[in-house]
Amino acid sequence: MIPAPLGRLVAQLAKLPGIGEKTAQRLAFHILRSPREYAQELSQALLETVERVRLCTRCFALSDDELCGFCRDQRRDDGVLCVVEGIADLMAIERTREFRGRYHVLHGVLSPLDGVGPDQLRIKELLSRLGDGKVEEVILATNPDVEGEATALYLTRLLKPFGLTVSRIAQGVPIGGDLEFADQATLARALSARREL
Numbered sequence: 001m002i003p004a005p006l007g008r009l010v011a012q013l014a015k016l017p018g019i020g021e022k023t024a025q026r027l028a029f030h031i032l033r034s035p036r037e038y039a040q041e042l043s044q045a046l047l048e049t050v051e052r053v054r055l056c057t058r059c060f061a062l063s064d065d066e067l068c069g070f071c072r073d074q075r076r077d078d079g080v081l082c083v084v085e086g087i088a089d090l091m092a093i094e095r096t097r098e099f100r101g102r103y104h105v106l107h108g109v110l111s112p113l114d115g116v117g118p119d120q121l122r123i124k125e126l127l128s129r130l131g132d133g134k135v136e137e138v139i140l141a142t143n144p145d146v147e148g149e150a151t152a153l154y155l156t157r158l159l160k161p162f163g164l165t166v167s168r169i170a171q172g173v174p175i176g177g178d179l180e181f182a183d184q185a186t187l188a189r190a191l192s193a194r195r196e197l
């Protein structure tokens, strides 16, 4: 019979995506064998993350403050704004080290069948960032699948009246592929070979 607290830990770990019952048990045993400090730091990190990490009020990336590190960084270029679907895409672009502008996270793509319209995305907030005229180029880096393309098209129509350059990342990313899983070189190429819309 497995002790109750250990059983609870296994059950909680097994809820994580990609973690089956067996892996959950292995992880739980590992935690149990580790020095006590590890369990303390792990539980503290878990709590602190859910309590302190929120969305940046400007770009909607993750942050532990009003503004995230990307928005606070003085060395980044205010003139270029890269629009992505989600946090994982932002991270993928950041890993290429090719982009030094600012970001805007939509938190989804237009998907009428799933009931996701413009109001469910951070589109109003994107437009309100363009008012001061600092942004000269908006790079649409939504995924090259049907919904990503439709979202890019929709945004292009909204952005054109602002009189700025609107560009789309090149199709270096495999069609229907996920930015998140594109290798760094491919994504870097897709960024630098972006085309104006």
Ligand SMILES: [Zn+2]
Pocket: 056, 057, 058, 059, 060, 061, 067, 068, 069, 070, 071, 072
């Ligand atoms: Zn931010």
